[in-house]
Amino acid sequence: MRTQMKRLLSLLAGVVLCASAYSQVPNPVQMTRADGTPNIHKELSRKVGGKAFAQKTAALPAFAREEAYELTVTPKGYKVQANTETGYFYALQTLQQMETCGTAYDYPRFQYRGFMLDISRHFRDKDFILKQMKALSSLKINQLHLHLTDDAGWRIQVDSYPLLTSQAAWRVGKNWQEWCNLGRLYSQEGAPEAVGGYLTKADVREILAEARRLHINVIPEIEMPGHSREVVFAYPEVGCREGSYELCPGKEATFKLLESVLEEVMDLFPSPYIHIGGDEADKDHWKTCPDCQARMKAEELANVEELQSYLVRRIERFVNAHGRQLLGWDEILEGGLSPNATVMSWRGTQGGAEAISQGHDAVMTPGRFCYLDKVQDAPIYEPEGFGGYLSLDVAHSYEPLEGMPEGAGGHLLGVQGNLWHERIPTPEHTEYMMYPRAAAIAEVGWSQPSRKDGFRERVTRWNDALIADGYHAFDLHKEYGERPAFRNGIQHKAIGKKVTYNQLWNRSYPAAREATFTDGQGGGWSYGDGRWQGFLSDIDVVIDLETEQPVHFVGGTFLCEPGPGIFLPKSVEVWLSADGKDFRQVATIPNEIQKPSQSYVLFGAPVTGSARYVRFVAHPARGFQFLDEIVVN
Numbered sequence: 158m159r160t161q162m163k164r165l166l167s168l169l170a171g172v173v174l175c176a177s178a179y180s181q182v183p184n185p186v187q188m189t190r191a192d193g194t195p196n197i198h199k200e201l202s203r204k205v206g207g208k209a210f211a212q213k214t215a216a217l218p219a220f221a222r223e224e225a226y227e228l229t230v231t232p233k234g235y236k237v238q239a240n241t242e243t244g245y246f247y248a249l250q251t252l253q254q255m256e257t258c259g260t261a262y263d264y265p266r267f268q269y270r271g272f273m274l275d276i277s278r279h280f281r282d283k284d285f286i287l288k289q290m291k292a293l294s295s296l297k298i299n300q301l302h303l304h305l306t307d308d309a310g311w312r313i314q315v316d317s318y319p320l321l322t323s324q325a326a327w328r329v330g331k332n333w334q335e336w337c338n339l340g341r342l343y344s345q346e347g348a349p350e351a352v353g354g355y356l357t358k359a360d361v362r363e364i365l366a367e368a369r370r371l372h373i374n375v376i377p378e379i380e381m382p383g384h385s386r387e388v389v390f391a392y393p394e395v396g397c398r399e400g401s402y403e404l405c406p407g408k409e410a411t412f413k414l415l416e417s418v419l420e421e422v423m424d425l426f427p428s429p430y431i432h433i434g435g436d437e438a439d440k441d442h443w444k445t446c447p448d449c450q451a452r453m454k455a456e457e458l459a460n461v462e463e464l465q466s467y468l469v470r471r472i473e474r475f476v477n478a479h480g481r482q483l484l485g486w487d488e489i490l491e492g493g494l495s496p497n498a499t500v501m502s503w504r505g506t507q508g509g510a511e512a513i514s515q516g517h518d519a520v521m522t523p524g525r526f527c528y529l530d531k532v533q534d535a536p537i538y539e540p541e542g543f544g545g546y547l548s549l550d551v552a553h554s555y556e557p558l559e560g561m562p563e564g565a566g567g568h569l570l571g572v573q574g575n576l577w578h579e580r581i582p583t584p585e586h587t588e589y590m591m592y593p594r595a596a597a598i599a600e601v602g603w604s605q606p607s608r609k610d611g612f613r614e615r616v617t618r619w620n621d622a623l624i625a626d627g628y629h630a631f632d633l634h635k636e637y638g639e640r641p642a643f644r645n646g647i648q649h650k651a652i653g654k655k656v657t658y659n660q661l662w663n664r665s666y667p668a669a670r671e672a673t674f675t676d677g678q679g680g681g682w683s684y685g686d687g688r689w690q691g692f693l694s695d696i697d698v699v700i701d702l703e704t705e706q707p708v709h710f711v712g713g714t715f716l717c718e719p720g721p722g723i724f725l726p727k728s729v730e731v732w733l734s735a736d737g738k739d740f741r742q743v744a745t746i747p748n749e750i751q752k753p754s755q756s757y758v759l760f761g762a763p764v765t766g767s768a769r770y771v772r773f774v775a776h777p778a779r780g781f782q783f784l785d786e787i788v789v790n
């Protein structure tokens with residue numbers, strides 16, 4: 158009787174233990190737990206480069222073998238086995254998150270697990286970067302990509318071109334938005350109105366020393382030929398002419414500057430990858446610039462895309478000659494990819510797939526899953542974001558192999574989260590946007606797909622610990638989540654009923670086509686989520702309820718987001734008919750909101766009557782209208 162009771166109790170304790178006290182992010186390949194209080198402070202044994210572990214990991218890909226480890230934690234202390242110091246370091250990161258005794262056997266799924274910080278749009282200093290590296294390394298992120306240069310400020314000391322920092326690192330306007338509103342003016346180091354800053358070479362050396370300790374590679378990005386307004390401001394001889402802000406690939410002065418900058422950058426950064434940007438260059442000036450035209454003629458380049466490709470190839474030769482690999486945004490595919498380049502795929506996943514089909518390597522950073530400048534919770538309660546809504550769960554749901562060519566394996570290096578900073582004015586806000594979503598990206602990069610379960614509970618513990626450690630992370634306990642209409646759907650009596658369009662939707666935003674307004678599926682926080690149908694014209698549709706019946710309410714919720722040009726209708730009309738021919742107007746709903754802001758506004762009205770056909774009309778005020786469902790009751 159007593160032993161039975163005991164057994165029952167220990168069984169119960171086991172269940173409780175399994176259900177909680179487990180907080181690894183990213184989740185290891187294998188994890189077992191044992192009784193007792195773990196002693197994570199005493200190292201009992203450390204075997205790095207031992208024969209037994211080399212044998213155990215022999216079948217893994219080379220990068221995984223290098224980063225693999227085995228960790229055992231008991232009440233007496235812990236033991237580590239690894240093939241390299243990197244593997245040993247990762248064992249210690251797992252150790253920090255051990256809440257029970259047990260063992261972990263672990264290695265990464267992908268070799269490249271990155272995070273990008275844009276320190277141009279709003280400068281972030283050395284101490285801030287050091288602080289973030291600590292958190293990122295605890296997630297086993299091993300690549301920190303620094304977006305060091307862009308229109309809004311040059312952020313790294315270059316001795317051969319000192320105006321890049323004495324002028325181009327300083328601007329007028331306390332934040333990016335104000336700088337844009339004031340006409341994008343630059344300033345001068347030490348001037349009273351100057352806002353900005355840059356990393357000195359001493360700062361960079363300190364960052365790199367810490368990065369080495371944390372087994373992080375720091376990738377410098379020097380943007381070219383677009384996003385270079387600040388360079389052309391400081392050294393106008395590298396632009397096409399007055400008033401153009403892309404670098405001029407026709408002028409030798411441009412290559413002299415770029416090579417000189419890259420030379421100093423490569424002297425500082427040991428990174429095997431040098432990122433040269435390459436995105437979003439406005440090539441219009443090149444079409445009329447005499448130097449660009451002369452270059453195109455001399456090099457037999459058919460168009461401006463090939464002229465960009467000429468610049469990238471020439472820079473690649475220079476970078477390769479210094480023993481480094483060129484990395485660039487997926488636009489470097491246009492006009493022909495350089496022979497050895499690695500592509501960072503951001504405009505979806507096609508760029509990565511294309512690069513891999515051409516035999517190149519790719520790093521995946523598709524905007525839909527990896528752009529952390531999007532808001533992470535209900536936009537009506539969040540600071541202003543950019544480009545929509547990206548929840549923790551959606552970031553975590555990313556599967557990098559999806560849409561990749563057969564056998565992409567070795568060429569798909571991994572994943573990266575990107576944090577652009579146009580709308581992130583303070584360091585606290587940067588941390589808020591980074592965490593916990595960086596943990597989702599880290600798990601996508603490290604953990605096997607079968608080990609992604611239970612993420613919410615594990616990451617909540619990790620994030621709570623981070624907040625306790627002084628980081629301004631988003632508090633998951635306060636997450637509101639996706640819009641209720643999206644989560645739960647909408648009930649009403651027109652669900653499944655046929656909708657006839659007097660005018661079709663805008664072809665870019667079809668949502669579920671004819672089914673959209675009566676499928677019971679509400680839109681989410683973001684107009685781009687496939688639930689919202691977009692129109693540049695009137696919305697004018699007729700719903701057939703199949704039988705004549707009493708109708709007492711008709712309405713629809715419109716999304717308003719002034720940034721991308723989405724506004725509420727000027728007015729909405731509701732019409733009823735018994736036969737589908739003679740309609741009688743039963744409601745006009747004017748827009749009474751004076752100042753548009755991000756919102757979700759119901760245009761609905763009680764109506765009186767009986768009908769088989771309901772006509773719903775919305776007249777646009779300006780720009781787009783977006784509607785998810787027409788509710789009839």
Ligand code: ACM
Nearest residue numbers: 436437486503577
């Ligand atoms: C990018 O987001 N322009 C790479």
Ligand code: ZN
Nearest residue numbers: 397405446449
């Ligand atoms: Zn030019």
